Structure formats: structure tokens, C-alpha cells
Amino acid sequence: MPGSPPRPCRAPMCAGKTTHKHGYCDTHADQAVTWKKPAHKKSGRGGRPWRRIRERILQRDKGLCQPCLRKGIYTPAAEVDHIVNEASGGTDVDDNLEAICNPCHKAKTQEEARRGRGVDA
Template sequence: MTAGQAQLRGYREFFTLQCITTTGTTMPSKPPRPCRAPACGNKTTASHGYCEEHEHLHKAWATRKAWATRKGSGRGGRPWRRKRDAVLRRDQGLCQPCLKNNRVTPAAQVDHIIPKAEGGTDADSNLQAICKACHDVKTQAEAKRAQQG
């Protein structure tokens, strides 16, 4: 503990003792804030932000979001990684659009042939190994199509 921290600790103890002797109670650990419930005038120091009357409105973060309960799903989860690895093995780690243009380029990513936004699926037949350069060009073209309607 540094000298400054010790001095600060001494001040805290002094003010706490001063508060106890003058008011008979200790200082609150944090200032009360307005309740998060609409049109509620009560104050709270609870970490979730609701007063005792509206405490039932508090929901844990994991139960509020349905996706939070599906651990490992989505494109960052284990099922997607397995599917991605299988597609890269199937395509022998080579970029499929480059192969169609008689170029041999190592693939770094897996892409939907028909984008999911345009009705594509996550089926293996709709996935291809692709290099970053081809993926960037394809993604840009898809974005332009989406903007045009």
C-alpha cells in the first residue's frame, strides 16, 4: 500500500466514523439511483437498477437473449467449425472461384454460394472454400445487389 492509499484509507475511516457519530448510521456504499421501471419514482442501490417493488422486472442477461442459451451455435460455434473444416477438406483447401478461372489459390474461408439473405442454406452443397480476395469481391457484389433491391 502506498502512502497516498494509506492516507486515503485514513480519510475514509475518519469520515465513516464522523458519519456514525453524528447520524448514528454508516454512509451507503453507493448513491441511490432512480428505478429503471417507467414512471417509478423510487430509488435503489441494487446493481440491476430496479427498486424492491419492481425487482421482478429484472431478467438475467442469459435468459433475455435466446441465442445466449444455445452455446456453440452460430458461425463461431463448434458445429460451424466442423462444417467449415469438412468443406475445406472436400475442396482440398483450394479456392473454388479461382479454380474455375484456372488459378490455384489456397482458401482461407468458407462462403455460401447462394447467400442466406437470398434464400441459401447452410447445407454442404451450398458452401465453398474461397480465398479472401474472391470473398471480398463476391461480398461487395452481394451488397450492391441488396442495395438495388
């Protein structure tokens, strides 16, 4: 099976040719960066553990937005949110999580960001 045909080096203004996968000629091979996926994600958001927690909290809260429910309004929840956010010391324990609708989540996130910047509400 023949090798791949030579192609231009990726280095700017280089007239060299290469067949390397990284695309640099032998002169510029030191510019090739090997990209590796991280061994683990720092945050569990989006991964299987978080999806399991999210489903458990949505079932516990019967799929209803808890902030709306405290106001006597029945609104379907779309997300799970931390009551005390992680930046303020909150954790992923079930007692610190609640089902929340998109408008409530957006308002809560904006308020937390405002407080984080030190702006009066």
C-alpha cells in the first residue's frame, strides 16, 4: 500500500513538503502540538454521573420548578440547579439541588452573577 502523497508544510512561509500526520516538515516538526483529551473532567456536568443525579432530583421534585411552586405556581422544570451555588461553597448533595424552570434559572444565575461582581440589586 503506497504512503500518502507529500503535502506542503503547515509552518508559515515554508516551502518544505511532508507526509507526517501532524502536517509539519522535519525542520518544523517541533511546532507540532499533540492534543490529548483530559483523563477526567473537573466538573461532572453533562457526564453520566450528573445525568443520574439530575434525573433523581427531577423525579424527587415531580418535574416541577421549586421556586415557582413556593409562589404557588405550577411550572414544569427543565433543569436542576444548586440552591447554594458551588462558588459559594455548595455541593452536589441532593439537599442542595432542586428542579427549576428556565426563566427562574436565568433570573437566579443573573442575580448570583450580580452579587459576584459586587453590584447592588
